[in-house]
Amino acid sequence: MELELNGQQAYAYTGGKPFDAALPCVVFIHGAQNDHSVWGLQSRWFAHHGFAVLAVDLPGHGRSAGAPLPSIEALADWIELLLEKVGAGDTATPGKVTLVGHSMGSLTALECAARHPVRIARIALVGTAVPMPVSDALLGAARDNESKAISMINAWSHSPRGTIGGNTVPGMWLLGAARRLAERQPPGVLHNDLAACNAYTHGMEAAAALACPALIISGSRDMMTHPKAAAKLAAAIRDVRSVSLDGAGHDLMAEQPDAVLDALRGFIA
Amino acid sequence: MTYNFDTLALHAGQVPDERYGARATPIYLTTSFVFKDSDQAAALFNMERAGHVYSRISNPTNAVLEERIAALEGGVGAIAVASGQAALHLAIATLMGAGGHIVASRSLYGGSHNLLDYTLPRFGITTSFVDPRDLDAWRAAIRPETRLLFGETLGNPGLDVLNIPEVAALAHHHGLPLMVDSTFTTPWLMRPFDHGADLIFHSATKFLGGHGVAIGGLLVDGGSFDWDKSGKFPTLTEPYEGFHGMDFSEESTVAAFLLRARREGLRDFGACMSPMTAFQLLQGMETLPLRMARHIANTRQAVEHLTRSEAVASVGYPELEDHPDHALAQKLLPRGAGSVFSFNLKGGRAAGRKFIEALRVFSHLANVGDAKSLVIHPASTTHFRMSDAALVAAGIHPGTIRLSIGLEDAGDLLEDLNRGLAAAQKI
Numbered sequence: 205m206e207l208e209l210n211g212q213q214a215y216a217y218t219g220g221k222p223f224d225a226a227l228p229c230v231v232f233i234h235g236a237q238n239d240h241s242v243w244g245l246q247s248r249w250f251a252h253h254g255f256a257v258l259a260v261d262l263p264g265h266g267r268s269a270g271a272p273l274p275s276i277e278a279l280a281d282w283i284e285l286l287l288e289k290v291g292a293g294d295t296a297t298p299g300k301v302t303l304v305g306h307s308m309g310s311l312t313a314l315e316c317a318a319r320h321p322v323r324i325a326r327i328a329l330v331g332t333a334v335p336m337p338v339s340d341a342l343l344g345a346a347r348d349n350e351s352k353a354i355s356m357i358n359a360w361s362h363s364p365r366g367t368i369g370g371n372t373v374p375g376m377w378l379l380g381a382a383r384r385l386a387e388r389q390p391p392g393v394l395h396n397d398l399a400a401c402n403a404y405t406h407g408m409e410a411a412a413a414l415a416c417p418a419l420i421i422s423g424s425r426d427m428m429t430h431p432k433a434a435a436k437l438a439a440a441i442r443d444v445r446s447v448s449l450d451g452a453g454h455d456l457m458a459e460q461p462d463a464v465l466d467a468l469r470g471f472i473a
Numbered sequence: 474m475t476y477n478f479d480t481l482a483l484h485a486g487q488v489p490d491e492r493y494g495a496r497a498t499p500i501y502l503t504t505s506f507v508f509k510d511s512d513q514a515a516a517l518f519n520m521e522r523a524g525h526v527y528s529r530i531s532n533p534t535n536a537v538l539e540e541r542i543a544a545l546e547g548g549v550g551a552i553a554v555a556s557g558q559a560a561l562h563l564a565i566a567t568l569m570g571a572g573g574h575i576v577a578s579r580s581l582y583g584g585s586h587n588l589l590d591y592t593l594p595r596f597g598i599t600t601s602f603v604d605p606r607d608l609d610a611w612r613a614a615i616r617p618e619t620r621l622l623f624g625e626t627l628g629n630p631g632l633d634v635l636n637i638p639e640v641a642a643l644a645h646h647h648g649l650p651l652m653v654d655s656t657f658t659t660p661w662l663m664r665p666f667d668h669g670a671d672l673i674f675h676s677a678t679k680f681l682g683g684h685g686v687a688i689g690g691l692l693v694d695g696g697s698f699d700w701d702k703s704g705k706f707p708t709l710t711e712p713y714e715g716f717h718g719m720d721f722s723e724e725s726t727v728a729a730f731l732l733r734a735r736r737e738g739l740r741d742f743g744a745c746m747s748p749m750t751a752f753q754l755l756q757g758m759e760t761l762p763l764r765m766a767r768h769i770a771n772t773r774q775a776v777e778h779l780t781r782s783e784a785v786a787s788v789g790y791p792e793l794e795d796h797p798d799h800a801l802a803q804k805l806l807p808r809g810a811g812s813v814f815s816f817n818l819k820g821g822r823a824a825g826r827k828f829i830e831a832l833r834v835f836s837h838l839a840n841v842g843d844a845k846s847l848v849i850h851p852a853s854t855t856h857f858r859m860s861d862a863a864l865v866a867a868g869i870h871p872g873t874i875r876l877s878i879g880l881e882d883a884g885d886l887l888e889d890l891n892r893g894l895a896a897a898q899k900i
Contacts, residue, residue, distance in 0.1 A: 217723060217724075220519075220717060220718070220719065220724075239726055241724070241725050241726040241727070244520075244724060244725060245520065245521055245522060245523060248519065248520055248521045249516060249521035249522070252519055252521060266726065267701075355475075358475065359474050359475050365488055367474065367475060367476065368476070368484050368485060368486075368487070368488055369484075369485050369486040369487065369488070369537075369540040369541075369544065370486060370487060370488040370537075370540075371486075371523075371536070371540060372523040372524065373523040373550075374523070374524075374525060374530075374531035374532075374533075374535075374536040374539065374735075375531065375535075375536050375539035375540065375543070375550045375551055375552055375553075375731065375735070376540070376543075376549065376550040376728060376731070377485070377486075377540050377543035377544050377548065377549060377550050377551075379475060379544070380543055380544065380547060380548050380549045380550070380696065381549040381550065381696060381727055381728060384549050384695070384696035384697060384727040385696075385726055385727050387697070388699075388726060388727065461522070461523055462522055462523070465521075465522065
């Protein structure tokens with residue numbers, strides 16, 4: 205599905221079904237240097253089970269044009285603008301939208317729900333930590349040597365099992381696919397995204413102000429957003445449910461797609 | 474952390490099974506897989522959940538093999554099929570239909586040439602063959618309806634080294650992918666994706682399996698080619714009514730090709746690999762680094778030995794300075810230029826026959842890439858109907874001998890070659 209936001213072409217995958225604003229809406233928000241395709245299986249399930257799905261390509265990522273947005277706040281406002289544009293959870297039927305975000309997308313979902321609470325029924329934060337500091341080494345590599353930065357992220361984002369393989373999707377090599385997807389994004393996007401995560405410092409205030417229920421899905425072997433950080437975030441949210449996926453790294457949707465889907469189903473459907 | 478090549482050759486794609494902890498890859502010799510419930514069945518068919526349904530489409534043992542070759546090649550994934558020929562056909566059928574055109578190196582394995590030159594034209598897909606060393610010829614052969622450039626990493630029979638960086642750049646300039654047959658080199662000698670290739674296929678029958686016991690093919694996707702940007706591949710970028718109206722490039726940014734190839738190609742053409750074969754090939758791939766090192770070491774000794782023989786007119790191996798692609802081989806194949814090569818005996822056909830008949834260790838047969846050393850004399854076997862003049866026109870001398878150097882003791886191999894050379898000199 206293509207539409208225009210802020211004068212730029214934007215894209216959202218609708219899960220293989222036409223988008224219907226009259227249905228409960230689930231918005232999937234990818235992480236740094238990714239696109240909608242990281243949610244392939246989960247978004248497809250919701251689209252075929254009575255939900256209107258928008259798995260977005262954030263500005264400057266995938267099929268969405270324009271420069272990448274420089275802050276989590278700007279990304280949150282962009283999501284709100286998207287919902288307004290498609291008429292999801294509008295004022296006539298408030299509270300129908302679920303935001304599902306991974307990593308940088310989880311910060312975007314949290315901030316969006318805090319800044320624009322009217323449309324949002326619930327949020328699911330996958331592979332999350334607040335704050336989400338990024339090391340100087342990784343930020344520097346993202347600025348000066350993207351290939352090296354992608355290698356660092358690939359090494360840190362996958363569990364010991366994910367690093368060896370045994371992918372749920374037959375024939376797919378997890379590390380190769382993750383690397384190629386990152387390489388598909390234009391130069392500069394990675395540093396922009398990591399800098400935005402690093403600079404988002406008031407996430408705990410947003411969590412404390414959250415008016416809707418939240419689900420936190422963590423991987424027990426996540427080295428990018430450690431489960432302990434996710435637990436601290438959970439403690440700050442009034443209405444929260446936490447799910448830990450045993451053995452999963454940061455790339456949860458690819459490593460354990462069914463477990464992520466089941467956790468989301470239990471929360472949303 | 475991530476692992477290096479030799480570790481991936483043993484482990485990639487397989488973790489011990491959760492129920493029994495089997496260390497070796499289990500052979501899932503089953504046609505089909507029981508659904509947990511109706512919802513799971515529907516979700517599997519509609520690609521909402523991942524898993525196996527029917528072994529023509531996917532199988533857990535095959536999936537280990539697919540992941541392993543993808544890991545070794547640095548790709549995003551792979552599909553195991555019945556043979557190298559099936560892999561070539563699957564790639565072409567996924568990319569184009571009637572009206573499609575291929576530009577291919579003229580230095581191809583005979584089976585590939587047959588498919589492209591004789592069989593596919595009946596289905597409306599044509600091929601222009603070019604000198605693989607002539608970049609202008611590649612360029613001139615590209616037409617508006619061209620959908621693929623294709624060559625072998627080491628061509629047949631002269632071991633032309635494909636200039637992958639240059640041919641890939643040309644292909645990409647025209648919005649086209651480059652596919653290479655990497656059978657002779659394996660990822661241990663060269664990883665074509667690192668040099669710009671977009672698709673790779675292997676006859677896994679040869680060095681990957683390595684023991685001459687199983688026939689199979691592997692098709693690997695590098696995941697870098699942008700099918701949408703090209704605009705020439707509606708099979709990947711437009712809704713396909715044959716599978717839920719799926720737009721494969723929208724569904725998967727980096728694996729659209731594999732999705733279509735599996736969901737349509739394996740489903741409809743059905744050239745699947747037996748799980749038993751996948752297991753046998755995996756057994757071979759575990760020792761690929763060790764075997765390739767030995768193949769190359771033995772080959773270098775054989776090449777050097779033959780170049781010094783009075784009975785030999787010439788030896789064609791890219792590591793020799795007089796080979797036309799010597800410099801390119803140094804750049805692209807620093808670990809070695811494979812273990813299949815040809816040399817020309819003085820004395821023509823008769824010398825060739827005598828040479829073959831005197832050998833004891835080399836096996837006289839039509840295959841390459843076995844752990845055992847192999848030999849064939851094209852003028853008295855595969856090309857026996859051709860006149861001497863026709864042979865030369867095809868790049869084959871009446872006294873040409875093709876060797877596939879195996880893993881035996883190098884001294885025994887050289888002694889066997891000496892037996893053949895002595896016999897050839899007696900005519």
